[in-house]
Amino acid sequence: MIEVRNLTKNYGARRAIDSLDFSVNKGEVVGFLGPNGAGKSTTMKIITGFMAPTSGKALVAGYDVFENPLEVKRRIGYLPEHPPVYGDMFVKEYLEFVANLKGVEKSKISNLVKKAIEKTNLGQVQTRLIQNLSKGFRQRVGIAQALVSDPEVLILDEPTVGLDPKQVAEIRDLIKELRGHHTLILSTHILPEVEATCERIIIINQGKIVAQESLSNISSVNKGSRQITFKVRREIDALITRLSLMDGVLKCFKGNSPGSVVAEISGQDDMVELLAKEVIMSGAGLLEMQSMAQLEDVFIKLTYGSVEQ
């Protein structure tokens, strides 16, 4: 659905993104992850046709963004970094304006506006002037604006920024709901958000893609090591010494909560099996065992770690 080939963008002498290559399949939800200034917003601005790349190209639904901009823009709903709302318009009126602008069929407009208002929970403010709304509500109007034309592709730049925790949860639910119906790219630096909503992540740092994995495989990016957390009843210290002696266990230490032990292991599922056997045989009384996705760990290693190297 979305294809990005060799995309480069320079702002004057500064290179914001550097030969990005990725593609997003129809119906997929992809998280765009990266520290501040990584180039997430820049990439999104190019895919939506807001900006021209310095070189390379982007295709949406088979149309080149710069050869067929109108075809592409018809299919995209875009929430920019700053919600693009007019302060002097009423919420509902604004959404109708956007629907018209996006070329939605006249007969469908009122229905789609109603749906967008429902999905983003704007019912209670729909007759108010946007300039009088709080930041979070404006952000939600921005999300509603992206949804209102029922586009095939949704590009959301930090959709939950400025929302309260309940709203964040609701927007995440909304995103999960959109999965399958829309192709979705969202950028964020909030890791739980990615874990909660995305099927695949693209981590970019300093304008380059450093990892591109489905969420279930992300730990394999972590240079072959993964962390397993156990919760046991008793004899923690003995267990730690015992596990530390095993081949393939890199590190073993106490976890944060009482009774928890963390083992960092190399290798794959076989190793996990062996480890589990060992814990049970130790008679420590296994209560819980968890293999962590370790997105945070991966993220920090891939982004900040690379600066140190």
Add this chain to the structure above:
Amino acid sequence: MLRGFFTIAKKDLRAFFFSPVFYIVAFLCSMMLSWVFPIQLAQFSEAAKNMMFQQGMPQQQLNIHYGLFLRQLSYLNLMLILIVPALTMRLISEEKKMHTFDLLLTSPVTSVQIVLGKFVAALGAVFGIVLIAYLYCAWTGFFAHFSWPLLNVAFLGLFLVGAVYAAMDLFCSALTESALGSFVMAVILNISIWFVGIGAEVSDSQTLREFFEHVSLNGHLSAFVEGTVRTSALVFLASVMGLFVFLAERVVEANRWR
């Protein structure tokens, strides 16, 4: 295809009539006219009375059209130099500053449609102001006889000059993110175009004079005020508008390539 254009024109027209700026400008404009117009009217009726006694006054001064409306129009022209920038200053610069331009530029509309929609909205606002001034003159129709077509043509001329300012000032608005900066630029541009007419008076060479006369907005406006609609004037005014709308569109498009 036209829908994007109409949507934007409608939105911006609505923004004009919802914004205090338009009403402040309209209010100030009618204040000025309410003050100046009765004075001129009194002066004119004085002159008309005198005419009864002094035969041989130039015919032109006896006519209300020349004696009153023409002067009125030259004031209005001066006022438009300031009014039009005040109306158009926010058209594009505000959209850039408030990031709403992101929405327009990522919607299935071309930059030509965006700029034309905004231009037409600005024409609507200019029309509103010119209409107020027109009503002052039309109101004398209750007690004076004059040629309506002549008055209408004169105001058409004024509106077209206002439209040229609107195109130039729209271009200024595209250049910056600051409404104030856009206003200042627009006023300077309007004044410099207005000054071009002076070139016609001071230049010696015949061709140069003709050139200045042709590009002087004032020259064209006085032709309209005299009741003549010349094709060359229409073509000239339309091409200046076209030029600046085109330049504004180029600036919008160029922003994508930074």
